[in-house]
Amino acid sequence: MNRSTAIEHSVIDRHSSFGGTLRAAFGLSLISLLLFGLAYSLVGAGLGRLLFPSAAQGSLIERNGQVVGSALAAQPFADSRYFISRPSAANYDLMALAGSNQARTNPDMRQRVEEARVAVAQREGVAVEEVSSDLVTQSGGAIDPHISPQAARIQIARVAAARGLDAAQVQALVTAHTEGKQWGVFGQPRVNVLELNLALDALVPLPTQR
Secondary structure (H helix, E strand, C coil): CCHHHHHHHHHHHHHHHHHHHHHHHHHHHHHHHHHHHHHHHHHHHHHHHHHCHHHHCCCEEEECCEEEEECCCCCCCCCCCCCCCCCCCCCCCCCCCCCCCCCCCCHHHHHHHHHHHHHHHHHHCCCHHHCCHHHCCCCCCCCCCEECHHHHHCCHHHHHHHHCCCHHHHHHHHHHCEECCECCCECCCEEEHHHHHHHHHHHCCCCCCC
16 A cells, blocks of 8 residues: 555545544434433423323413412402412512512611501501511512411401401411411411412302402
C-alpha cells in the first residue's frame, strides 16, 4: 500500500467513524424524545386518569350538570350568606398565581394585616383577638381553598343570621366539612370553603346566584 492509498483509507475511516457517532447520537436523541418525552408523559397521564380520575381532571365540582369550581382552588365570596375564603394576592386568578412576597417584617404587610383584622372583626362581630391569621393573610399559591376550623367558627353567626338558620345547624355543617390532618399526620385540620358553601345551598337553596 503506497502513501496515497494509506491517506485515503485514513480519511474514509475518519468519515465512517464520524458518521457512526452522528447516527448513534441522533438515534439516542430520538429514543430519548419518544421514550421520555412522549411515552413517559402518556403513561403518567393515563395512570393518573385511571387511578385518580377526579384529581386528574382538576378535582372539579359539578352541580346540576354544571362545573361550579374546583376543590383545589379558592373562590371569592362576598355575599353575607356564605363563608368567606382567605385573601388572595392574585385576586383568585388561576393564571396569575402568586403570594404577596412580603416578609413578616414588611411595614406595608403588617399594616395591611392589621387593617384586615379589624375589618374582619367588625364584619363577624367578634373581638380582634379572635380573628385567625388565615382570614387576613394570603397563601403562597394565592388560591388556598381551605380555611382553619377557627376561621370558619367565627363566621357561623353571620351566615346563620343571613340565612335565617339556627347557629347549631350551621355549626353542624362546619363540623361535617372539617377535614383532619392528611393521613392523620401532615398539615392541620381544615375546611374547604366551596364545599361548605355548596352544602349550605343544598340545605337552604337561594333564589340568587353567588
